[in-house]
Amino acid sequence: MLAPHVGTPGALLPMLHALQETFGCIDESAVPLLADTLNLSRAEVHGVIGFYHDFRRTRPGRHIIKVCRAEACQAVGAESLLDHVRRSLRVDDGGTTADDAFTLQVVYCLGNCALGPAVMIDETLHGRVTPARFDTLAAEQRE
Ligand code: FES
Incomplete structure (x- = not known):
């Protein structure tokens, strides 16, 4: 799900969308993995998640x-x-x-x-x- 995006410019957004589509939200445990994979700081990843209101940190209702x-x-x-x-x-x-x-x-x-x-x-x-x-x-x- 995430592998096709690694190494492509601007990979963070499509990876976040893929995670949310699969799991319903962006789990906190994904942040360090994304940061390490994309050579970003955890703060940068948190910043992007927080900036876009469509990203959720907890599972939504049905x-x-x-x-x-x-x-x-x-x-x-x-x-x-x-x-x-x-x-x-x-x-x-x-x-x-x-x-x-x-x-x-x-x-x-x-x-x-x-x-x-x-x-x-x-x-x-x-x-x-x-x-x-x-x-x-x-x-x-x-x-
Ligand atoms: Fe455009 Fe509400 S202002 S749909």
Whole structure:
């Protein structure tokens, strides 16, 4: 999984993506191995993981819920939707529900700006999401 990237310029990002795709997160134990393999410091590897919000340090829930908080969605109620999602799921941003069903991620634009507030659940994009519609979508995922 990682071997094809060794020795290629900019190998760290594709290696991190491959690890996350395989294991669901970037385990702390991978950091020194990546640093040694790519002749980087551990701080450099931590810096890249921390810079990109898509990289996770812990295993996510079974479903990833992304709520857009960028300007166009904010203009049509994204903040109140996000507050509702946090209360409904009882999680903070980046958190995972107690039953491991959902991980909440706040993102800045899902490319669905004309149909905000936008929410992505796993690979499916939803537009004009109201709190009630969010609850329905979340309930469907739990079935
Ligand atoms: Fe929300 Fe672009 S601003 S999808």
